[in-house]
Amino acid sequence: MRITFKGGVHPTEMKELSLEKAFEFLPIPNQIYLPLSQHAGKPARLIKKKGDTVKKGEMIAEPDGFISAPVHSPITGIINRVSSITTLNRTRTNAVIINRNDNDEEDFMVPLNTESVTRQEIIERVKLAGIVGQGGAAFPTYVKLSPPSDKKIDYVIINACECEPYLTRDFRLLLEKTVELIAGLKLILKATGVSTGIIGIEDNKPEAIKKLSSHLKEEKNIFLKVLKTKYPQGAEKMLIKAVTGREVPPGKLPFDVGCIIQNVGTAILVYYSVAKGEPQINAFLTVSGLGINNPKNLVVPIGTPLKNIIDYCGGLKETARKIIAGGPMMGYAQFDLNSPVSKATSGILVLTEKEASRTKESNCLNCGKCLSVCPLNLAPTRLYKLTRFSKFEEAIDMGIQSCMECGTCAYNCPAGIPLVQWIRFGKLKSLALLKQRTN
Amino acid sequence: MSNLENQSVNLIPKLELSSSPHIHSRYTTQQVMWLVNLSLVPVIISAVIFFGLYQLIVIGVSCASAIISEAIVKKIRGAEITIYDGSAFLTGLLLGLIIPPNFSLTATAIGSAFAIIIGKELFGGLGYNIFNPALIGRAFLQAAYPVAMTTWSKPNFAVDTVTSATPLAAFKFDKIVTEIKPLIIGNVGGSIGETSALAIIIGGIFLIGIKIVNWRIPLSMILSLLFFSSIFWFIDPLKYPNPLFHLFSGGFLLGAFFMATDWVTSPYTSTGMWIYGLLISLIIVVIRLFGGLPEGVMYSILIMNAFVPLINKFTHPKIFGEGK
Numbered sequence: 001m002r003i004t005f006k007g008g009v010h011p012t013e014m015k016e017l018s019l020e021k022a023f024e025f026l027p028i029p030n031q032i033y034l035p036l037s038q039h040a041g042k043p044a045r046l047i048k049k050k051g052d053t054v055k056k057g058e059m060i061a062e063p064d065g066f067i068s069a070p071v072h073s074p075i076t077g078i079i080n081r082v083s084s085i086t087t088l089n090r091t092r093t094n095a096v097i098i099n100r101n102d103n104d105e106e107d108f109m110v111p112l113n114t115e116s117v118t119r120q121e122i123i124e125r126v127k128l129a130g131i132v133g134q135g136g137a138a139f140p141t142y143v144k145l146s147p148p149s150d151k152k153i154d155y156v157i158i159n160a161c162e163c164e165p166y167l168t169r170d171f172r173l174l175l176e177k178t179v180e181l182i183a184g185l186k187l188i189l190k191a192t193g194v195s196t197g198i199i200g201i202e203d204n205k206p207e208a209i210k211k212l213s214s215h216l217k218e219e220k221n222i223f224l225k226v227l228k229t230k231y232p233q234g235a236e237k238m239l240i241k242a243v244t245g246r247e248v249p250p251g252k253l254p255f256d257v258g259c260i261i262q263n264v265g266t267a268i269l270v271y272y273s274v275a276k277g278e279p280q281i282n283a284f285l286t287v288s289g290l291g292i293n294n295p296k297n298l299v300v301p302i303g304t305p306l307k308n309i310i311d312y313c314g315g316l317k318e319t320a321r322k323i324i325a326g327g328p329m330m331g332y333a334q335f336d337l338n339s340p341v342s343k344a345t346s347g348i349l350v351l352t353e354k355e356a357s358r359t360k361e362s363n364c365l366n367c368g369k370c371l372s373v374c375p376l377n378l379a380p381t382r383l384y385k386l387t388r389f390s391k392f393e394e395a396i397d398m399g400i401q402s403c404m405e406c407g408t409c410a411y412n413c414p415a416g417i418p419l420v421q422w423i424r425f426g427k428l429k430s431l432a433l434l435k436q437r438t439n
Numbered sequence: 440m441s442n443l444e445n446q447s448v449n450l451i452p453k454l455e456l457s458s459s460p461h462i463h464s465r466y467t468t469q470q471v472m473w474l475v476n477l478s479l480v481p482v483i484i485s486a487v488i489f490f491g492l493y494q495l496i497v498i499g500v501s502c503a504s505a506i507i508s509e510a511i512v513k514k515i516r517g518a519e520i521t522i523y524d525g526s527a528f529l530t531g532l533l534l535g536l537i538i539p540p541n542f543s544l545t546a547t548a549i550g551s552a553f554a555i556i557i558g559k560e561l562f563g564g565l566g567y568n569i570f571n572p573a574l575i576g577r578a579f580l581q582a583a584y585p586v587a588m589t590t591w592s593k594p595n596f597a598v599d600t601v602t603s604a605t606p607l608a609a610f611k612f613d614k615i616v617t618e619i620k621p622l623i624i625g626n627v628g629g630s631i632g633e634t635s636a637l638a639i640i641i642g643g644i645f646l647i648g649i650k651i652v653n654w655r656i657p658l659s660m661i662l663s664l665l666f667f668s669s670i671f672w673f674i675d676p677l678k679y680p681n682p683l684f685h686l687f688s689g690g691f692l693l694g695a696f697f698m699a700t701d702w703v704t705s706p707y708t709s710t711g712m713w714i715y716g717l718l719i720s721l722i723i724v725v726i727r728l729f730g731g732l733p734e735g736v737m738y739s740i741l742i743m744n745a746f747v748p749l750i751n752k753f754t755h756p757k758i759f760g761e762g763k
Binding site for chain 2: 009011012165237241247248249250252320321322323324326328329330331332333334335349351355356357358359360362363364365366367368371372375376377378379381382398399402405407408410411412413414415416418420421424
């Protein structure tokens with residue numbers, strides 16, 4: 001039997017749209033909108049001002065607090081002004097608007113020797129490079145590299161599942177940056193003092209599996225685990241369960257069961273920051289969907305507006321109905337094509353009505369199809385009804401706060417009930433209740 | 440490059456903004472209901488073979504009455520007419536299959552209207568009913584037309600030993616055990632759609648295959664029935680019929696695959712499904728062996744329907760990471 005977790009669904013993959021497309025560099029835009037908050041935690045503090053000239057790779061905002069990350073300019077140009085913008089997560093934040101000039105000077109950090117670099121140097125470098133997790137939550141990577149000293153970490157797991165349909169950027173990275181990925185994983189192992197590295201990959205990527213296995217032949221402490229293709233195999237808890245058999249308890253972190261999870265993209269960025277001195281100034285992303293003319297995999301300067309990317313990919317088709325940042329299961333629908341790409345953007349999808357159709361909502365039939373697929377063993381239909389009738393106490397008891405909003409239940413609901421929306425609302429309400437309790 | 444301060448300039452008409460997930464599986468309630476209706480085609484064919492074309496009229500009247508009743512109730516309630524979702528049709532169809540052959544068309548229409556109006560719409564419509572509507576309709580007919588509901592026609596292709604009485608009644612009152620082969624084929628007395636085990640199993644396996652019916656309920660019912668009936672059979676094989684006779688006779692298989700598995704009125708947890716199936720069959724065996732009636736599938740399922748909320752409540756699975 002193939003290794004996996006219990007529950008989950010297998011939506012039509014649609015990866016073939018962009019699977020064969022090697023990464024291309026997006027032409028550098030003339031103007032970018034660089035959000036000061038592209039990570040979980042406090043927004044970065046601007047250290048430049050209007051009219052300043054900044055170079056490609058130069059830090060323009062420094063971290064503010066422990067959980068925060070600096071922001072570097074991806075282009076050489078002049079700061080035009082700071083303005084409030086809508087991010088791809090549909091939140092408002094301040095962004096630095098930079099107008100490009102013709103001078104393409106770089107200002108990277110000093111490259112370090114990957115063999116002789118010390119633990120502290122790696123962590124410091126990852127912090128200075130502003131690297132954030134590429135899995136979606138955009139948690140500052142250096143924090144994940146410094147687990148609390150009382151936690152014994154057994155494994156560093158590279159998440160190469162890419163379980164969201166459509167997305168192919170991790171697949172392309174695995175193929176095109178295999179050496180960098182393995183080198184990055186070694187740096188992470190060194191930084192965390194962990195001896196065993198595992199790469200977890202879904203079995204729908206045979207080409208990448210073949211390439212990785214041949215590169216891993218010489219490695220004694222890095223293992224490849226091939227997992228069943230199933231959504232959400234790439235969710236941290238599901239991946240840890242499949243690879244190690246351990247279950248992360250509700251409200252706990254991978255640290256608590258001796259694991260550190262890093263995304264493929266993150267490991268590669270770690271390598272670049274150490275070996276080349278390059279801060280995170282680009283996002284790797286898949287542009288796909290039946291509503292875009294030329295699906296591609298792109299390397300895009302962070303801060304690039306969606307519009308530039310869509311234009312570069314041949315523009316929208318007339319049938320385009322929904323533009324999504326991220327994957328189709330957990331991504332955010334977009335309404336403003338000026339919104340800029342940020343460090344953790346994994347994809348831009350343009351879906352047609354056919355792909356993004358919603359079933360007309362009808363009554364819940366108690367069929368239990370949401371329970372049977374919920375990877376966290378929750379009872380989505382129950383949580384939805386409890387929320388609807390404002391029974392938040394009971395919703396808390398039934399684990400509403402554990403829900404990771406992966407969308408598996410709503411995907412599978414024959415009655416077309418927006419279960420995730422209801423549960424999100426229930427989580428907000430019950431969180432307020434929990435806060436009240438502790439006060 | 441346009442100016443960022445004019446955010447709304449770039450709003451594209453007709454862009455959808457609903458939140459994730461943005462894609463959905465192919466099954467909808469409507470498709471599911473019509474697939475269940477489709478899965479009953481072998482049963483309908485078996486009914487025609489053994490009891491004649493007239494049964495199509497009985498079934499048709501039942502379906503029509505169900506649909507018309509639902510439309511009227513929805514109209515009165517001012518709710519959206521949902522007759523195309525296939526659920527009222529399904530209730531009518533199921534009821535048409537669990538009444539005696541050549542049943543009075545008037546009584547059929549009344550029973551079917553009762554099933555929809557009292558069994559389903561009174562509770563709030565699809566998804567809100569506690570009891571299986573088709574069985575509510577049948578329970579009503581049993582009370583209102585007790586004689587007609589126990590008047591059976593002799594099937595076509597019946598072997599000599601087969602009487603027009605149902606095999607269960609023949610056993611209960613005359614200690615006649617029907618052989619297994621006719622029970623599987625269906626040339627025995629009984630309700631319009633319950634006699635052919637073969638036709639029912641074909642439809643049931645189709646539903647399990649396309650994951651509309653959860654296999655746990657029929658399997659637990661079958662295992663439980665075999666288990667409890669075996670106990671008595673071992674005690675006294677002359678007094679109590681053998682387990683296979685129990686399995687293939689009466690409405691058991693139709694109940695196990697098509698009635699007890701109704702989404703709305705069965706548990707949604709895996710453990711709950713096992714408990715529910717197990718207890719239904721226990722009650723069936725008790726009624727068949729010790730009750731006044733020869734058959735107990737209908738009442739057993741209705742009784743357990745009432746326990747479904749309770750079963751769900753106590754069988755919610757442990758949340759991931761909270762230990763086994």
